[in-house]
Amino acid sequence: MTRAIIIDDEEGAREGLSLLMQKYCADVEILALCNGGKQGIEAIHTYKPELVFLDVQMPGMSGFQMLETLGNIDFEIIFVTAYDKYAIKAIKFSALDYLLKPVDIDDLIKSVQKVQQKQFQKQQAGFQSLLNNMSQIQDELTRLAIPSDNEIIMQEVKDIVYCEADSSYTTIHIANDKKLTVSKTLKEFEIILPETKFCRIHHGTLVNIEHVSKYIKGEGGYVIVSNGQHLNVSRRKKESFIQMLSKV
Structure with missing residues (x-):
């Protein structure tokens, strides 16, 4: 009982x-x-x-x-x-x-x-x-408390470059070439992170718009982010990404 x-x-x-x-x-x-x-x-x-x-x-x-x-x-x-x-x-x-x-x-x-x-x-x-x-x-998330086993990792949101799906895990790519793998789906990060700053550019990629250095046009195109990585933009996500990029 x-x-x-x-x-x-x-x-x-x-x-x-x-x-x-x-x-x-x-x-x-x-x-x-x-x-x-x-x-x-x-x-x-x-x-x-x-x-x-x-x-x-x-x-x-x-x-x-x-x-x-x-x-x-x-x-x-x-x-x-x-x-x-x-x-x-x-x-x-x-x-x-x-x-x-x-x-x-x-x-x-x-x-x-x-x-x-x-x-x-x-x-x-x-x-x-x-x-x-x-x-x-309720204002805007600036530090994300990420539960991991028996600890909580406090991560500055502004330093997150992009999040990458890995099955039921997500790899968070952070400024200064740091990485953090968390047992949460990319969808969960898309829900909690500020929608004014983070955009789903591909089914497996959620990018921080403030870390986008350049967008290369194409069928979907790709972006170059602050750590030098090239990230593909899917055709389905292209329009919403460009709209968001134009508001920065």
């Missing part, structure tokens, strides 16, 4: 999720329903849950602020939120789980099953990465 609590400022949302859990996730015991971050912190200290359903947007103390206040996170989290593109981008990149309101039953069951199979040690870096990225993403 998984011990859980629900933290949401909306009474209807709390009660509704609790009823869904009782009906469709009988192996989860709901220990407390909390109306906000302050009450949630008290319940976490009291009940020591294994799983917390946490609303992102709450008055007084948001879900992310509550996590920062707690510091050490020794439980799994499923975020619950109305559509918030900034929060969802950060949550996805950190490989954590979330549910959109109103909660879909199938999504709820899948998320609960998923977190029950996880090991906490692999998620701790993800939580800290999320908090670091959320603190700045």
Whole structure:
């Protein structure tokens, strides 16, 4: 039996999720329903849950602020939120789980099953990465917190020259000929990095426009970036790339 609590400022949302859990996730015991971050912190200290359903947007103390206040996170989290593109981008990149309101039953069951199979040690870096990225993403990301095994790598976004797909991994090419290989897909980096500065020029390449030194025209053409590398531009991506380049 998984011990859980629900933290949401909306009474209807709390009660509704609790009823869904009782009906469709009988192996989860709901220990407390909390109306906000302050009450949630008290319940976490009291009940020591294994799983917390946490609303992102709450008055007084948001879900992310509550996590920062707690510091050490020794439980799994499923975020619950109305559509918030900034929060969802950060949550996805950190490989954590979330549910959109109103909660879909199938999504709820899948998320609960998923977190029950996880090991906490692999998620701790993800939580800290999320908090670091959320603190700045609503303006424009300047430093990217990249979770890697049991550490977090803080990377200056402006120094990323381009990202290159390698199956389910991504190689980040950084200024001064440095490289960093991360177990995240290129799509995940495309989601989290500033869309005003990074452009997908090929199915396997995401380039930082500020590091493009020259564009050589052709059927698709290719770019020369600041580290001297030549990167192909696909025909399908050519038009959107040129439009973005013209705005620099």
